[in-house]
Amino acid sequence: MNLKLQNITIGYSKPLISDGNMELETGDVCLIIGDNGVGKTTLIKTILGQISLIKGGIFIDNFNLNLLNSKEIAKKISVVFSKSEVPNHFTVKDLIAFGKYIHYPYYFKLNKFDLEEVDEIIESLGLKEYENFQLKQLSDGNLQKVFIGRALAQNTPMIILDEPTTHLDEKNKLMILNLMRNIAKNKEKIILFSSHDWRLAKEFSDKICLLKDEQLFSGISEDILLQHSDLTQPNLYKINSEFVSPQILAPELQKELLYSFLQKNFPKNLKHLKFTWRDGFWEINLKDKQENINNFEDILVLLSKHH
Template identity: 60%
Template sequence: MFLQLKNTTIGYLTPLIEGVETSLDLGDICLLIGNNGVGKTTLIKSILHQISTLKGEIFLNDKNIKNLSNKEIAEQIAVVFSKSPIPANYTLTDLISLGKYIHYPYYFELSTSDKIHVEEIIESLKLTQYRNFPLNQLSDGNLQKAFIGRALAQNSPLIILDEPTTHLDEENKIIILKLLRNLAKDHHKLILFSSHDWRLSKEFADKIWIINEGKLDAGITEDILLKHDELLNPQLFKINKEFFPPQISAPDLHKEMLYSFLQKNFSKNLSVYKFEFKEGFWVISANNFQQKCTSFEDISKLMQNLH
């Protein structure tokens, strides 16, 4: 295994994640998920040896990271954080090319093959028209893609990305996620990335690491999702104390939409009613009353007439 965490406790002065026992190999693409503040970025920084583990060991290509120099770690791991300092007076091409210099002294010129690789990365990220733009003239989304491009140019076996799809629209998120999967499968890279867009990202990830209640649960994506019911089922948030919901029998998405609609529009006790979604219709019933509605607009009119 290329990356191994053995009985590892992650944190600063106090533990955030305890007893981590997991590993990933080249060719894997792993999605890291968890709520804000649970330790995702701290875990990434521990793998980079920017933060020391509180307990246990982390191995990179069978070598303890504690015994590796910063340069050796940088040769093995390319990283993109959600917020990175923007170099002054750099163009997009300059930034992506910077990834190549980890392999050379700073005064070296890039080889022809390096320059071709940089151009291929720019094209794959659909940034060709911006290649000579100063970084301060790029949108947040294109700037994020440029930093990802720098990591790709580094050509390290492990690429770690902290929220790589931040600031990106749906189309560009898919471009990045497809690119990451291609790197893992066709170029035998290990990809570890965190994301709040996990419902989309899971379609591209083989494995998931989920941090929950101070523990890290790791495994095949679908196994992890089925173990964590809270990830798949929508949560019905009660934000109106005067609202008492009806009984709702419907698919999860329809149930969530109805609950949201009723709570926003009716501050009253609806617990005597039952709403069932059948064959594209809502059937509302109470005692001897029953009515069909085809839309939320119909439901709104009905409930106003009943109250």
């Protein structure tokens, strides 16, 4: 699966973002950030074909989105909105199974294979004990998992979530963010989501799509944040108990971003490594040599070869 935004201009009577470019591949988790009103929801709705592009092209697996109808788009992209309407009298199993009907007429009866897949999704989301509960009986965190389950049942290669952690406490935010990353990596999907809690959400995203000053900036999360240092206040989040940090000699911002990047991609003991920030480069001391690197993408390549 590949999503490509090519020189897109989005908005209404007045453009919100002009000449934006971005590319995502299977397994990518991409976080959309930006101030209120800059176009985050507009971007999502444009990708979904709900708002027309002003200029440029959006391509899914090299198919031009403008040439796909809503049903064809729904077979490639499922969506979870932060303010989803909760259907009356629906159980957990009912709503998750409902995701299957994008592939069938509304009167169709789900077959044995479909029902088994719905059961597997319920089990994988830790919702088995709630499967016959009505939706309004659930906690906010479990309700959000059910809507994600419906998107999984839709069985699309890409899932878009608009503010999936809104109104959740920190424990449930971590649960949902972990779930999204696991889905992307283990079920080989693209996850694109927006969040106001981006300082925490960045810990789980591979890439960032930053909307700022009518421009779209995209790339490896830590590279984007380093290029826009006004965004961050240094803070080290410990999200992986297996991760042991290497020695990092750097200003607080660079240290935070490297720490974030390493524990996301290398959840293991890295105490034998040493990173020193010097004149815009990371000096990386490995067992047998020293490397000088100025971006996180090259660090990923280097450490993947050695680990």
